[in-house]
Amino acid sequence: MIQTNLKQLVEYAKAYCMLPKADEYYTFNRLLLLLNLDDCGADEPIPSVEGMTGPDAVLEPILAYAVEKGIIDEGQTEAFSSRLMDTVSLRPSQVQAVFEEKKASLGLKAATDWFHDYCEKTDYVKRSAIEKNLRWDAKGEKADLVITVNLSKPEVDNKKSAAMLHKKPSGYPSCVICRQNEGFTGHGTVRDTLRTIDVTLDGTPFFWQFSPYAYYYQHAIIINTEHTPMIVNTTALRRLMDFVDQYPHYFIGSNAALPRIGGSLLVHDHYQGGLEQMPMHRADYRTVLSAPDAKVKVGILEWYNSVVRFESDDREAILATAARMIEAWKDYNNAALGILSESAGEKHNSCSPVVRRTETGYIIDLILRNNRTDETYPDGIFHAHPEYHNIKKESIGLIEAMGLYILPARLNRQLFKEAAAYLCGKPYDGDALAEDMQVHREMIELLLSRHGNSLTPEEAEAAVRSRINEVCDAILKNTAVFDENTGSEVFRAFVVSCL
Ligand SMILES: [Zn+2]
Structure with missing residues (x-):
């Protein structure tokens, strides 16, 4: 029953998002409100939250319920899950206070590690999405x-x-990294769970936050408090x-x-x-x-x-x-x-x-x-x-x-799936390539001339990767203002x- 899922979310927040026990009922009631409910449901056992690295599994049934009941559209699940997580998370001031307290008692590295983990646990840093990224x-x-x-x-x-x-x-906020985005949800923005830390740089107030997209480990963005x-x-x-x-x-x-x-x-x-x-x-x-x-x-x-x-x-x-x-x-x-x-x-x-x-x-x-x-x-x-x-x-x-x-997400489908298929024997006709594949025509033909079209899927993937690697190497050279040879x-x- 949905109330049990909400109770599980409260348990998750107590375990991982520092939700104080004193806020337990209050938080559960706020969740009821978001789901248009007004009773606590039957007394069922609450599934364990042990060992969880993120809230996905807890949120999933709640989001499905919200869609099914017409509380949100299917396209609004990200925004709604962010609202649910914000409801069970610490306020920005509390996060800053915990950060300072950890810094004083455990040291700076422990404090930044805690903050990063906190942002993952509230799903601001999209750990499960990041894990799906290709990286080599x-x-x-x-x-x-x-x-x-x-x-x-x-x-x-x-x-x-x-x-x-x-x-x-x-408009408001002036841009997507202004501090006014903390908690902002207008114009399709999803920043309910954004939390930031103050820092002064050369006498000027800045703040910093983690990137939800995380190009690399603990990817931080350090931002001027003023929109300048x-x-x-x-x-x-x-x-x-x-x-x-x-x-x-x-x-x-x-x-x-x-x-x-x-x-x-x-x-x-x-x-x-x-x-x-x-x-x-x-x-x-x-x-x-x-x-x-x-x-x-x-x-x-x-x-x-x-x-x-x-x-x-x-x-x-x-x-x-x-x-x-x-x-x-x-x-x-x-x-x-x-x-x-x-x-x-x-x-x-x-x-x-x-x-x-x-x-x-x-x-x-x-x-x-x-x-x-x-x-x-x-x-x-x-x-x-x-x-x-x-x-x-x-x-x-x-x-x-x-x-x-x-690299852009489109390459996953275009190169590792569609282009790779030609290397594995799918009949190739350059003129018949779909419009969004035309840009890859030269590359596909180069790969076909190098490798032929009877590769295994693993070999085809390796061939595509290897060409991407060569291109990335070449692009970095393109950006050299002083040419290594002539300059x-x-x-x-x-x-x-x-x-
Ligand atoms: Zn701005």
């Missing part, structure tokens, strides 16, 4: 890349995000360093603050952090260019795109050196390499700084980016080239520039000029 390691030319096919987030159109930048904030545009400058760098001073186990980085080379949300100042080590973090120096006795070690990274690494135990010295390069890069030009800092009144150079704490000091990586387009490359010269757009057309943001790819001398000269 790809042996690349320079590193082991990580490729994920994210099945839980919609694709973003570059041109749309560029248009957003120029759009005046309107992204900017990468000395202040931003100081804020990133302030963050790792307070959260030394996390890395933090900023997307380049220009369309086509950054994140999808340029209208609101924010950073991304997390607990996972990115492939780029494991890269070593290609060349060290600072003097051996310099306070800051500076060099070019052995990496696909153009990255300068700084290392020092002197906070002010590393900040000053990296900031100098951020400013110098903004106006850097090299026509021979196609790097123009400005055209038609539009700025093109920006960078993604990524900051980490070490045992004794700091590491800053600056990924140099340029977002110029031309006739040959209307989506970006230092962007995935057109022959790779079937795999990835969206911006190569901070996370991907570091070697962790987030290495000028890259060195640029770095040296900033020391």
Whole structure:
């Protein structure tokens, strides 16, 4: 009976969401209200919640009941489950208080681990959806890349995000990461269970939260309390360093603050952090260019795109050196390499700084980016080239520039199911391909010419993966502003000029 399912949800919340015993009846009654019920039902045994890692199994019968009784439409189950979970979860102030208490008694790492686990248990971080994502390691030319096919987030159109930048904030909240989203459910937003933590960076109030889509482990988003545009400058760098001073186990980085080379949300100042080590973090120096006795070690990274690494135990010295390069890069030009800092009144150079704490000091990586387009490359010269757009057309943001790819969900069906079928003997006719498969025509024909059409399903999957791996490797090279072969001398000269 449905009331028993609601009682089980209360038990779940007591076990995993810190629902106080004193709120038990109150919470059960709020759940009754959501289901249009006014009695407690028969006294049945309540199924155990032991060992649960998320509320899916508890929510399932409740959602089915709500649909069956016409309380919600089938398309509203996500929103309704979020409302149910919010009803049994701690308020934002309580979450902050528990976080502070854990930090004081058990230490910072335990507190962030608790907060992450809490967000999973309330189903804000969609653990069960994330577990369905495809993820594998790809042996690349320079590193082991990580490729994920994210099945839980919609694709973003570059041109749309560029248009957003120029759009005046309107409506409430001004954008999807504004703090006013905590608990907001208007316009199809599902943020009932969003919980955030305060943090002050360089004297400015910020807050941080976990990403429900979680591209990697403990994917955190650190957000300016004010709805103000992204900017990468000395202040931003100081804020990133302030963050790792307070959260030394996390890395933090900023997307380049220009369309086509950054994140999808340029209208609101924010950073991304997390607990996972990115492939780029494991890269070593290609060349060290600072003097051996310099306070800051500076060099070019052995990496696909153009990255300068700084290392020092002197906070002010590393900040000053990296900031100098951020400013110098903004106006850097090299026509021979196609790097123009400005055209038609539009700025093109920006960078993604990524900051980490070490045992004794700091590491800053600056990924140099340029977002110029031309006739040959209307989506970006230092962007995935057109022959790779079937795999990835969206911006190569901070996370991907570091070697962790987030590929669109459509590839799961289009490549691993439909394209793979041709490698296993399904008759192939390029002209007869469905419209959304036409973009993959070249790739399918390449795979057929390489492997023929009598592969086993496992071999076909491996062949598709292997081609995706090659493309991801090639795309990262496309994003290099200084070509490794033709631009290495000028890259060195640029770095040296900033020391
Ligand atoms: Zn905003």
